[in-house]
Amino acid sequence: MMMKRLMLAGSLVTSIVIALSYGTARAEVRSPIGDWLTGQGGAVVRISPCSNGAGLCGRIVGLMLDAGVPEPADYRGRPQCGFELIRPSEQQGELWRGGIVDPRNGDRYHAEFHVTRMGELALRGYIGLPIFGQTQHWLRYQGRVPRSCRINQAQMAQSVLPDQVNADQRD
Structure with missing residues (x-):
């Protein structure tokens, strides 16, 4: 009788542990922190905690530029490298909400x-309501970003995971 109770208790504990670990794995949110190749492939944006600790921000850390081509300037006349493109974003479940700024003209969007x-x-940028916007799909950038902020096409191609390039399913 005592042996049956121990076996039953052991089975119960094992079931609870499996259920909890399954729930934890399913609840795990995929983190946007890291380097991302933008939708058009012209820049790498690093998403990280904002310097003031208020959510996530994203800065341009790499630009695809051919040799001899000068770095483009932002709408204020400053180099685009280092420009804070994604403004403080707060997490709401798996979704992050904040703002984004077009470095070319300073236009601001939700x-x-x-x-x-x-x-x-x-990443969806929009005016007013999300329905009035456009979504871009960025790929995780796996390469090294040089201090110069300059990345050539070969570096870009080698730094994106092959399964991302061939992805035919999207959320």
């Missing part, structure tokens, strides 16, 4: 983003 099942960053 933004929301999340990491899809395929590992892409789905």
Whole structure:
């Protein structure tokens, strides 16, 4: 009788541990922190905690530039490298909400983003309501970003995971 109780208790504990670990794994949110190749492939944006600790921000850390081409300037006339593109974003479940600024002209938009099942960053910029916006899918950038901020096409191609390039499913 005592042996049956011990076996039953052991089975119960094992079931609880499995259920809890399954729930934890399913509840795990994919983090957008890291380097991302933008939708058009012209820049690498590093998403990290904001310097003031208020959510996540994203700065341009790499630009695809051919040799001899000068670094483009932002709308204020400053180099685009280091420009804070994604303004403080707060997490709401798997979604992050904040703002985004076009470095070319300073236009500001609301933004929301999340990491899809395929590992892409789905970033939607919009005016007013999300329905009035556009979504870009960014790929995680695996390469090294040089201090010069200059990245050539070969570096870009080698630094994106092959399964991301061939992804045909998106959230």
